[in-house]
Amino acid sequence: MMPIRRVLAIVAATAGLAAAAAGPGSSERATLLAAEISAGADHISAPELADRIMRREPTLQIFDLRSASEYEQLHIATARQASIETLAREHPSADATIVLYSEGSTHAAQSWVLLRLRGYRHVYVLREGLYEWIARVLEPRLAVDATAAERAEFERAAEHSRFFGGVPLADVARSEVPVGYWTSGRTVPVDSTKQAVAGIRRRGC
Amino acid sequence: MTTPLTETGALGSVGELLVAPLIGFGFGWFLERGGLGHAPKLAGQFYLTDLTVFKVMFTALVTAMLGAFWLDQIGLLDLRLVYVPETFVVPQAVGGIVFGAGFLIGGLCPGTSCVAAATGRLDGLGVIGGMLAGIAVFNTMFDRIATFYQSTALGAVTLTDLAGVSRGLGVACITVMALAGFALAARLERVRR
Numbered sequence: 001m002m003p004i005r006r007v008l009a010i011v012a013a014t015a016g017l018a019a020a021a022a023g024p025g026s027s028e029r030a031t032l033l034a035a036e037i038s039a040g041a042d043h044i045s046a047p048e049l050a051d052r053i054m055r056r057e058p059t060l061q062i063f064d065l066r067s068a069s070e071y072e073q074l075h076i077a078t079a080r081q082a083s084i085e086t087l088a089r090e091h092p093s094a095d096a097t098i099v100l101y102s103e104g105s106t107h108a109a110q111s112w113v114l115l116r117l118r119g120y121r122h123v124y125v126l127r128e129g130l131y132e133w134i135a136r137v138l139e140p141r142l143a144v145d146a147t148a149a150e151r152a153e154f155e156r157a158a159e160h161s162r163f164f165g166g167v168p169l170a171d172v173a174r175s176e177v178p179v180g181y182w183t184s185g186r187t188v189p190v191d192s193t194k195q196a197v198a199g200i201r202r203r204g205c
Numbered sequence: 206m207t208t209p210l211t212e213t214g215a216l217g218s219v220g221e222l223l224v225a226p227l228i229g230f231g232f233g234w235f236l237e238r239g240g241l242g243h244a245p246k247l248a249g250q251f252y253l254t255d256l257t258v259f260k261v262m263f264t265a266l267v268t269a270m271l272g273a274f275w276l277d278q279i280g281l282l283d284l285r286l287v288y289v290p291e292t293f294v295v296p297q298a299v300g301g302i303v304f305g306a307g308f309l310i311g312g313l314c315p316g317t318s319c320v321a322a323a324t325g326r327l328d329g330l331g332v333i334g335g336m337l338a339g340i341a342v343f344n345t346m347f348d349r350i351a352t353f354y355q356s357t358a359l360g361a362v363t364l365t366d367l368a369g370v371s372r373g374l375g376v377a378c379i380t381v382m383a384l385a386g387f388a389l390a391a392r393l394e395r396v397r398r
Contacts, residue, residue, distance in 0.1 A: 009384055015271045016380025019373040025277035027284040028372065 033116055042112055044124035046132040049099055050160040053078055059122075061092050065102040065111060066130075076101065076126075076133055077164055087111050092120065101126035101133070138166030143174040208276065212286040233320050236261075242320035244312025244328050251309055254397045256390040267383045274376045294357040311335065 024032055036042055052060050053076075062079035064071050071081035082090065084107050092098055098120060102108040108125045115123045126133065135141070140157035142150065158168035169176075210216045216224060239261050240246050249255025276282035308314050311332040313321055318336065321329025347354070359367075365375035 009387070012267055012271065012380055013384055015275065016267070016377050016384075019271070019274055019380070020371075020377035022274075022278055022373045025274065025284060025372065026280040027277050027282075027286075031285075 029117070033113065036116075042109075042123070042125055043127040044099055045127050046136045047157065047160060049076070049126060049133070050137045050164065052097070054160070054163055057097065059093070059095055060097050060099065062099045062101070063087060063090075063111070065100060065107045070103070074130070074134075076130070083107075084111055084114075088114060094119070095122070096120065097122040097124070099124050099126055101129050103129045103131070134166075137161060137164055140166075140168050141172050141177045142168075142170045143177045144171045145174055208282045209286050212283075232316065233323065236317055236320045237324060241317045242313075242324050242326065242329065244321065244326075247314070247317060248309065248312045252397075253393050256394055259390055260387060263383045263386060267380055270376055270379060274372065289361040289363060291361050292359040293355065294359060296354050296356060307332075307335070307339075 049062075053062075060078070062076055063082040064075045064079045065082060065084065065087070068081055071079075075081070079101075087100075098115060100108040100111050100115075100123070108129065112123050112125050128135075136157060137160045140154055140161055142154040146154065154168070154170070158170075160166075161168040207213065207215070210224075211221050236242065240257060241261060246255055247258055250258045273282060273284060273287065277284045304314075311318070311328070313329060313332045315332075315336055318329045318332035322333055323329070363372075363375075364379075365372050368375065
């Protein structure tokens with residue numbers, strides 16, 4: 001029979017070496033998630049999402065967390081409608097890139113936390129929700145007095161817009177371009193998204 | 206998270222006061238049963254003839270470390286609530302030298318001196334007396350040494366913080382070091398006896 005001392009040494013060696021392969025502990029996970037959120041690593045911009053959809057990234061999965069009727073009215077191409085409850089029952093592959101959006105409700109952010117706690121590493125919330133998708137992908141705007149850098153960015157945005165069936169709006173008055181449009185430094189009220197979606201419908205896009 | 210019980214308030218203040226002496230008595234009992242109330246046995250580690258102290262302390266350290274790490278992994282312990290003493294590099298290095306010198310001269314450390322005294326050993330009582338005198342002198346002189354005492358502060362850091370590695374890797378390294386140390390200690394004891 002193996003001496004007890006040797007058995008204990010084997011148990012300690014197993015538990016110790018397995019620790020190297022273990023992920024962050026339960027007390028560290030919240031801290032790491034907070035650091036990710038603070039660094040903005042939990043967000044994806046609308047133009048970047050558009051690029052990923054156009055590249056047909058095989059691991060990309062987009063979830064629209066608004067109501068079914070709002071989803072029917074307008075949604076991002078390839079997105080699936082889900083609620084916070086149905087998303088909890090989804091089982092994307094472990095390496096999936098998951099993008100969540102809503103229209104300013106907290107469900108996208110809450111779902112981000114739930115998915116990260118389930119171990120999904122590539123989870124992002126669409127910055128500013130559907131509003132940014134409309135404003136920067138479907139209907140990019142270029143002020144009549146735009147700078148050269150803004151014009152270059154607009155060309156890229158216009159390409160996105162045409163791909164997704166939108167309408168690029170060139171040479172509009174500066175006042176029609178929201179403050180912080182090119183820097184995304186604004187906070188959008190929920191009503192803005194609803195107005196933007198309603199505007200899209202009026203043009204029959 | 207269900208532990209630490211004292212931090213989550215599960216024990217209550219009365220419960221904490223009742224549990225503390227129980228843990229203390231348990232600790233003392235096992236120190237005595239391990240022969241650590243006997244000064245020559247403790248002094249043996251400085252002459253590399255008896256490394257019981259090293260083995261007992263490192264066993265306690267590795268057991269606590271592995272237990273804390275895996276309990277945190279399964280969500281039973283919130284390590285953020287476990288107190289981490291602040292580090293003051295130079296004052297603590299000096300304190301370590303003073304402690305080591307006292308350990309070598311007296312043959313006992315604070316815990317084992319209490320164990321020795323409890324079993325009626327006069328050297329244990331002598332070390333406790335010296336310890337209390339040292340505490341009195343330290344507190345009397347504290348205003349004069351306060352600047353030094355608070356110098357080279359690093360805050361509540363851990364080895365893995367300083368090394369910039371994950372907690373799990375740190376646990377694995379210390380476990381391997383401890384097991385290698387046990388094997389080396391056993392070989393040294395065989396050679397020196």
